[in-house]
Amino acid sequence: MNRAFAPVAAAVMLAGCGINSVPTAEENAKARWADVQAAYQRRADLIGNLVSTVSASARAENETLTRVAEARARATQVQVSPDQLTDANRVQQFAAAQGALALAFRPVQEAYPELRSQANFSTLLQQLESTENRINIAVRDYNEAVREYNTRIRTFPDAIGARVIHGAKPMTPFQAVTPGADRAPQIGSGKFE
Numbered sequence: 001m002n003r004a005f006a007p008v009a010a011a012v013m014l015a016g017c018g019i020n021s022v023p024t025a026e027e028n029a030k031a032r033w034a035d036v037q038a039a040y041q042r043r044a045d046l047i048g049n050l051v052s053t054v055s056a057s058a059r060a061e062n063e064t065l066t067r068v069a070e071a072r073a074r075a076t077q078v079q080v081s082p083d084q085l086t087d088a089n090r091v092q093q094f095a096a097a098q099g100a101l102a103l104a105f106r107p108v109q110e111a112y113p114e115l116r117s118q119a120n121f122s123t124l125l126q127q128l129e130s131t132e133n134r135i136n137i138a139v140r141d142y143n144e145a146v147r148e149y150n151t152r153i154r155t156f157p158d159a160i161g162a163r164v165i166h167g168a169k170p171m172t173p174f175q176a177v178t179p180g181a182d183r184a185p186q187i188g189s190g191k192f193e
Contacts, residue, residue, distance in 0.1 A: 022162040025149040029171055032142035036174060039138040041129045050127055054120040143173040 150170045153162035165179035 010137045014174070021158055022149075022152055022166050022168055025145070025152045026166075026168065026171075029142065029145040029149045032145040035138040036135070036142045039131070043135065046127060046131060054124045057120050076179050100143040144170045146173045 152158045153168040153170065
């Protein structure tokens with residue numbers, strides 16, 4: 001009877017030695033690391049494009065508004081007093097200046113829905129915050145998976161299967177090593193820094 005019990009006892013002991021739990025924990029940690037990489041890639045792909053788009057939008061809006069301001073300044077420089085109404089040249093200059101102002105306003109009226117740099121900057125800031133939150137969550141989840149894996153390969157009985165069968169080694173949790181990596185990117189003077 002002892003001989004029949006020996007294979008069953010060996011199977012139970014091996015099942016309790018991390019035969020399956022160690023690789024599962026390792027794969028979980030690797031998957032969480034992939035999430036960290038994906039979050040950083042999202043930052044790299046998204047933020048640069050957003051900053052460029054917002055900057056271009058702001059430049060276009062600024063150029064349009066500058067043209068309007070310049071036309072307004074020119075239009076207000078040309079004055080016609082009541083006693084100059086008989087001077088056709090003076091009235092014509094006034095009309096031309098007012099026409100230029102009207103032309104300068106037309107792009108503003110036509111592009112009014114497009115002139116929304118403030119909303120674009122707000123969207124950029126929201127995307128920055130969302131991206132940094134995703135990175136923080138991914139790093140936290142990875143570090144938790146590494147902690148679980150490292151605990152599993154160091155505690156009995158999983159440590160037996162981890163070392164003997166899988167040759168498991170402790171994983172390293174994420175730590176910011178790049179200067180400034182512990183700070184979110186800053187937007188200053190219209191460019192991504």
